[in-house]
Structures are given as C-alpha cells and as structure tokens.
Amino acid sequence: MNPWLTASLVLAAGFVPCVWVCLRGDLGSALAALSVAGTLTVVLLMTLTVAFARPPFIELAVVLAPMAVIGSLTFARFLERRR
Amino acid sequence: MSVRHVLTDVFLWLGIALLLLAALGNVTLREAFDRLHLPGLAAVGALCVAVAIVIEKSFSLVGDEALLTAAFLIVASPVATHAIGRAIRIADRDDWRLGDDEQIEIEDGP
Numbered sequence: 001m002n003p004w005l006t007a008s009l010v011l012a013a014g015f016v017p018c019v020w021v022c023l024r025g026d027l028g029s030a031l032a033a034l035s036v037a038g039t040l041t042v043v044l045l046m047t048l049t050v051a052f053a054r055p056p057f058i059e060l061a062v063v064l065a066p067m068a069v070i071g072s073l074t075f076a077r078f079l080e081r082r083r
Numbered sequence: 084m085s086v087r088h089v090l091t092d093v094f095l096w097l098g099i100a101l102l103l104l105a106a107l108g109n110v111t112l113r114e115a116f117d118r119l120h121l122p123g124l125a126a127v128g129a130l131c132v133a134v135a136i137v138i139e140k141s142f143s144l145v146g147d148e149a150l151l152t153a154a155f156l157i158v159a160s161p162v163a164t165h166a167i168g169r170a171i172r173i174a175d176r177d178d179w180r181l182g183d184d185e186q187i188e189i190e191d192g193p
Contacts, residue, residue: 003092007099007132014106021109021118028115028171032122035163036105039125039156043102043132046149047095050136058148065152065159072163076170 004051011044027082031075038068091139098131115171119164126160129153 018040021033045061105125112118133153137146172179181187 003095007095010099011102014103017106017110025109025118026115027174028167029109029118031167031170032115032118032164033109035122035160035167036109036125039122039129039160040102040106042152042156043098043129046129046132046136046152049145050139055143055145058145058152061152062148065155069156069159069163073166076163076166079167079170080173082174 002051004047008044008047008051011040011047014040027079031072031079034075035068035072038064038072042068087138091135094131094135094138098128098133098135101125101128101131104128116168119168122160122164126153126156129156 015037018033018037022030022037025033042061042065045064046058049055049057049061102125105121105128108121108124109118112121130153133149136149140146169179176182
C-alpha cells in the first residue's frame with residue numbers, strides 16, 4: 001500500500017478522540033477539539049492528494065484551512081455571547 | 084532507497100505522530116485551557132507533512148500549496164486558540180481580565 005494512503009488511514013483514526021470530546025466535553029474543550037479536527041482534516045486532504053496523485057485536489061486543503069480557522073473564530077464569538 | 088525517500092518518510096511520519104499526539108491529547112487532558120495547547124501541536128504536525136510533500140514532489144503545484152497551507156495554519160492557529168481562550172474566560176467570568184478575587188504568583192528573579 002502507498003505510504004501516503006497508509007498515513008491517511010492512520011490520520012483518520014485521530015478523529016475519534018476529537019469527536020468524543022466534541023460530543024462529551026464542555027464547550028471550551030469542544031472548541032479546542034474542533035480546532036484540532038480542522039487541522040487534521042486539512043492534512044488528511046493533503047495526504048490523500050498525494051496518495052491518489054490528483055494535484056488539483058490540493059485546492060480543497062487550501063480552501064479548508066482558512067475556513068476551519070474562521071469557523072473556530074465564529075464559534076468562539078458565539079461562546080462569548082452565550083453568557 | 085534514496086536519501087530523498089528516507090527524508091520524506093521521516094517528515095511524513097513525524098507529522099502524523101504529532102497530529103495523532105494532538106488528537107489523543109484531547110482525551111488525556113482534562114481542562115479546556117490544557118486542551119488549548121493542542122491546536123498548536125497539530126499545526127506543527129501539518130508543517131512536517133507539508134515539508135514531506137515538498138521533498139517528495141519538489142516545488143510543484145502540490146508542494147507549493149501544501150507549504151502555503153501549513154504556513155497559514157502555523158500563523159492562524161494561535162490566533163484561533165487565543166480567541167477561544169478569551170471566549171472561555173468571558174463565558175465563565177464576564178471579563179477576560181484578571182479579577183480582584185484572582186491572584187497570579189510571580190516568582191522573584193535570581
């Protein structure tokens with residue numbers, strides 16, 4: 001198996017603890033886990049691009065990176081206003 | 084196996100290890116402020132994977148954009164972390180600044 005595909009599969013396992021904390025943790029912890037999951041997804045898209053030798057797919061990672069950060073900032077703003 | 088392949092594998096698995104460590108830290112750490120250390124670790128892992136891609140693919144479309152994405156994450160991830168930490172303080176105490184009932188112990192220098 002292609003090492004990049006193996007790396008992608010190993011990375012995908014990292015979502016389990018993030019999802020667990022998002023579902024079970026307090027709001028602050030869930031936001032931190034969401035931030036880690038966003039970075040994991042970006043890297044997963046990068047490794048899958050190399051694994052399947054489809055260069056244009058890298059654009060998905062390029063677009064997702066700012067979207068993940070903006071998402072975290074937006075949820076943080078909602079958390080502030082929640083009080 | 085050439086030096087290039089070895090370097091690619093080293094950076095790729097170093098990055099994957101850092102990312103998995105950041106993901107598993109979510110379970111082992113208990114407090115929200117402890118967990119806020121993890122996105123930074125994940126961003127460094129992303130940089131390692133991007134370096135592996137650049138070594139494998141050279142400065143092509145994939146290599147350039149992977150490096151750009153990782154660089155963005157390195158810069159933007161602490162900003163999001165700071166915003167989340169600030170939001171937690173405001174949600175807990177209505178103000179992010181040090182309250183009258185709180186104290187920070189500052190050790191004297193040598």
